Amino acid sequence: xxxxDLYPLYDKMQLQYGDPSLHSIYHGGCKxxxxxxxxxxxxxxxxxxxxxxxxxxYAPWIGTKMIWDLFYRVDLLSEEIYLEIKRRxxxxxxxxFARRVYQDIEKHKVFVSNxxxxxxxxxxxxxxxxxLEYRELLLKEIEVVKPRVVLLFGNQVSSIxxxxxxxxxxxxxxxxxxxxQGVLYETYSIFYPVGNGRFNLDxxxxxxxxxxxxxxxx
Numbered sequence: 282x283x284x285x286d287l288y289p290l291y292d293k294m295q296l297q298y299g300d301p302s303l304h305s306i307y308h309g310g311c312k313x314x315x316x317x318x319x320x321x322x323x324x325x326x327x328x329x330x331x332x333x334x335x336x337x338x339y340a341p342w343i344g345t346k347m348i349w350d351l352f353y354r355v356d357l358l359s360e361e362i363y364l365e366i367k368r369r370x371x372x373x374x375x376x377x378f379a380r381r382v383y384q385d386i387e388k389h390k391v392f393v394s395n396x397x398x399x400x401x402x403x404x405x406x407x408x409x410x411x412x413l414e415y416r417e418l419l420l421k422e423i424e425v426v427k428p429r430v431v432l433l434f435g436n437q438v439s440s441i442x443x444x445x446x447x448x449x450x451x452x453x454x455x456x457x458x459x460x461x462q463g464v465l466y467e468t469y470s471i472f473y474p475v476g477n478g479r480f481n482l483d484x485x486x487x488x489x490x491x492x493x494x495x496x497x498x499x
Contacts, residue, residue, distance in 0.1 A: 284312060288420055291398040297409050299399030303313040303331040304325050308394035308422065309340030309383040316390040316496065317357070318428035318466075320419065322408055322438055322473070327372050330372045337376025340383050340394050344371040347475045351482060355489045357389045392426050394419065396438050404476055411448030412441045414482055430494065430496060431459060435473035443468065451487055 295305035305380060306324035321341060324331060329344035342348045349366045352358035362385045369378070386393060419442065423431060433439040443457050449470045450479035457468040457493050467491055471488055472481035 282421065282425060284422065285306070287421065295399050296401075298393065298397070298407075300326070300402050301476050302333070303334075303400040304335065304339060304403070305398045306331055306341055306395060306400055307339045307398060308392065308489060309338055310386040310392040311390045312387075312392060312426055314427050314429070315390070315392040316422060316429045318426060318431045319391060319393045320397045320431065320433050320438055320442065322435060323395050323412075324400045325404050326400060326402045328400065329370070329371065329378065333391065335376070337379050338383060340379065341369060341395055343379045344374040344380075346371065347479065351474045351485060352386070352391075354486050355493065357386070357391050359385050359388075362437065368375075392428060395421055402490075409441060411439065414439065416441055420459070421460050423459065423466060424464070427464075428466065430492060431468040432471050432492070433468060434485075435471075438473075439470040445472075449473075453484070454491055 291305040291307060299305060303326055306328055316374055324341060326332070327345055328342065329335060329338045330337060346366065348364055349358060353363040366382065396412050396419050399411070422424055435443050436447055439449065442459065445469050449472050452470045452471070457470070459466045459468045469488070469492055472478060472485040474482045474485040
């Protein structure tokens with residue numbers, strides 16, 4: 282199996298769990314043994330790639346601003362690309378610029394995905410039952426990509442993927458493991474750094490930098 286085999290499944294699930302007028306969002310970045318596999322929640326209509334007529338990659342966070350502060354401050358995004366993101370208005374992203382951003386992410390050996398691929402009109406919360414429908418498919422992504430470390434953003438994503446109740450505030454820098462096809466993947470729970478979680482951005486940055494230092498030593 283390769284990642285592209287999952288796309289038709291995600292598109293079908295978009296009609297069931299997302300807004301049927303929007304496109305599902307897949308993933309982007311380094312697809313072969315990245316250092317980090319980032320797992321966020323689910324996309325919204327603020328992602329330009331979800332809109333009809335988009336002719337580019339269907340990757341997370343296209344046309345948004347806040348999340349890239351995190352990538353830049355943990356040195357997983359070049360200054361040139363970061364400043365261009367901050368300069369552009371969201372609607373000024375085009376397919377060529379989206380490719381440049383994710384080529385830069387790939388160079389930094391990061392893979393970016395969402396647990397749920399179903400795009401919503403807004404940031405309304407999804408029930409656990411919806412995320413559970415995507416769990417096995419996300420594990421397949423991990424199996425294909427084979428990351429060094431998996432980072433799960435937020436309590437809900439962490440709890441679903443780790444199959445236990447997780448509170449990020451009491452799990453900072455605790456190493457968990459995800460087992461897929463007999464392989465154990467080092468996994469950490471990280472504060473969600475955007476939206477209502479924006480006030481936790483500095484904590485998320487601190488923990489990612491700590492994890493980066495720890496894998497350098499390993």
